[in-house]
Amino acid sequence: MDFEKLSIAERKIIVGIDFGTTYSGVAWAETQRPDRRVAITSWPISKTAREGESSDKVPTRLRYNGDNTEWGFSIPITAPPDQTIEWFKLDLDPSLESMGAAVTNAAARGGRGVDQLVTDYMSALGDHLMYTLREKLGEGVVKSTPLEFIVTVPAIWSDLAKDKTKQACQLANGLSATKVPIHLISEPEAAAIYALHGLDPHGLNIGDSFVICDAGGGTVDLISYTITNLKPILEVQEATPGTGALCGSTFLNMRFGKFLKAKLGREEGFDDEVLAEAMERFEKIVKRQFTMSAPPDESFIIPVGGLANNRELGISRGRYALKAADLQTIFEPVVQEVIKLVKDQITSSKVPIRAVLLVGGFGASNYLKERLRNAVDRNIQIMQPPNAWLAVVHGAVMKGLAQSAPEKLTMVKVQNRKARKHYGTEWRTRYDEKIHGHLRDKRHWCGLDGCWKVYTMEWFIKKGDSVSENEPFFTSFVWTGPVSQGRIRKIKMDIYADRTARLAPMTKDENVSLLCHVEADVSHIPENQLQRRKGTDGQQYYELNCKIEAVYLSASTQYTLLFNNSRYNSVTAEYV
Missing domain, CATH: 3.30.420.40 (ATPase, nucleotide binding domain)
Known part of the structure; x- marks a missing residue:
């Protein structure tokens, strides 16, 4: 395969970051030489000694020393333990009964939240990465070649924790300065790509x-x-x-x-x-x-x-x-x-x-x-497999290469994944005594259709279903509202998840948790393009036919609203 044939537009430097609980790893490859993956193995031991310690990975540790932020191997071993912050990654997902908070002493943090700690650590890592790339490839190449990051996250994490990791990376110096794309991949999937390839x-x-x-x-x-x-x-x-x-x-x-x-x-x-x-x-x-x-x-x-x-x-x-x-x-x-x-x-x-x-x-x-x-x-x-400690970071680079030029650089392809939970949303349905009898006291009257309605769950995907990132899931819905309440400016939707082992339930209960708010701004659509219908109560109602497209990736989900033949990628998904 002739990698040199990659067009200039396809040339990139792909960087994998394995942000770990105890140690973190960084590796990179150029798209035109994808078989040469390079892991960083030389780390700073102080602000001035940029390459003092050689190791496959660097400790995930921070210490705030006056105005100085020390990290990894630059924290002296003689530093009092109560000044060193470690294992803070586990605090990103409070839903796991983690011992993170118990270990990372509050005094050393100086009131900083976990998001700040991750951003500071990633900034130091990103800074050292840029230094290394300039040393190895030269200032010119680094300036002229776009970077792309693949950051790994535990698959057992909540969507909120994954999203928080991504946001902390986007704020980190060295990663944010270049406005580079940051993708997430689950750690076991990255490890699998590397291990199966070998x-x-x-x-x-x-x-x-x-x-x-x-x-x-x-x-x-x-x-x-x-x-x-x-x-x-x-x-x-x-x-x-x-x-x-x-x-x-x-x-x-x-x-x-x-x-x-x-x-x-x-x-x-x-x-x-x-x-x-x-x-x-x-x-x-x-x-x-x-x-x-x-x-x-x-x-x-x-x-x-x-x-x-x-x-x-x-x-x-x-x-x-x-x-x-x-x-x-x-x-x-x-x-x-x-x-x-x-x-x-x-x-x-x-x-x-x-x-x-x-x-x-x-x-x-x-x-x-x-x-x-x-x-x-x-x-x-x-x-x-050999290099088991670096499997995750190498797999992340391989995934990034595949994403940048799928036809030429894919080495192992994950065709289908199994959904880890039920995903869905809540809609109003026409009340039917035979099906919804147990919800009788929860029904309400709908003036538009002149009938009783009740809220039930509509699941796009059930736990264990095969999902593929090449095949989105679509859900059609109708967004309604009385015209008398003013024009519709936003179409909103709540996405729910249920991670229990049971069958997907008909209605929302304590095991169904809110996953994210999805919102699209339609205020720029001319008023005459918003469909209306007269209700049985004589009032005018807006009635917009919409679709939600959901794409399930390795460690994240993308929601897009489709309305009036337009795609609203600006759908902001806010994880809860």
Whole structure:
């Protein structure tokens, strides 16, 4: 394939941002060299040292130090823990019972809300990205080539949390200055595009199904795909609505911190600094080395500088010997939760699963892989693709390339997704005693049609339905209003969602929640183009025939109002 044939108009720099709970990653590619995806692996350790630390990802951490905003590796390890803000990503979705708020100390935030924290972090990330691009490609190329961003979000998040992420990115310096398009993709889908692309093509058959388990720092997201086509490109469709929970490796760190405090917290010299260094060692080395084959009395060395020797506790020369048996107690409850998620996903797929692909930082854990291997059916392979930690960010770049030139740059195509919930809206229907008898006291008289009416739900999509981003869903409706109340200026509509496992209900109840307000301004349409009809009560009524078009993308939804053969993309969807 000759990528150089891309027209000048199609040339872009595609940037993937994996904004994570504990670590974040950035990768990019030029559309004319799509097979050369580059992940940023060099990070600043201070305002002046732009490339002091080498790592595949950078910690998602902030510290406000006077007028300085420190981030990632530029926060000194000696900085008091109560000044460092971490795990704040989880506060974007308060609907998940997150431990985010409990951990990110209010004092360090100085009254800043989560939106501000995300914007500040993204600004620092965007700034470093622009510096890196100028270093690697030269000022001229960066100035003359448009950028496009693909930002990843957990699939289990609410639409509001996803929308908040996008808005925070749009406000971030470095991303906003260039008014670049920002698209969202769900983390497990990005991981799947990368992981499935990397599978040995000779071993694949149409009809094979895989579970992708994207286990990160805060969230674990799962999704299953079935191969529907192998050539010219790999095409897949979702086999079941995705699932997930908060049970990532952050919880291991929390459990380790608790364990260490309980064990050594009363020793003289044990303080926040000792704990911070121990946590660092656990995060970077011990957590990744631990395997099931470790004998129970094997020890892993944790630095505890300044603590007196104590043979009984296992402290010698400023080092604490952490036993494998203790590590297992730290790991087990978190691993159990992931195993349960994987088994439930396999069961709900209703198709035989060939393999589970483990990706993400926690997905790279040897212990998790071995425990899963023992827990699921022997015929199901457990695989860890190379570079599992970067799978999400590479997949995001691949998705961005595909969006910019679908014919030439698509490597793995997700044909259909399964709706994760019921989506619909509420309309007035003619009251029918046989169907709506139980709603008798909720009916009201309609002067236009001269009959009783009642509000019921109209669902565009039901949970588990196949949705494709190439095929929009349409819903027709009639917008009415008495002419005596003045001309219609806005057509409004509320979109609802119901994420329970039940059948879509006929009427709105406590499980049906408002998802967003959709609004289109029609005040510029000449009065004589607004249809009218005389009601049975003798009054004049406006009666506008409209349609709503809904397109369900990987991690967002677009609503467009169609009226009078015009498209109102200006429909503002405000998520609740």
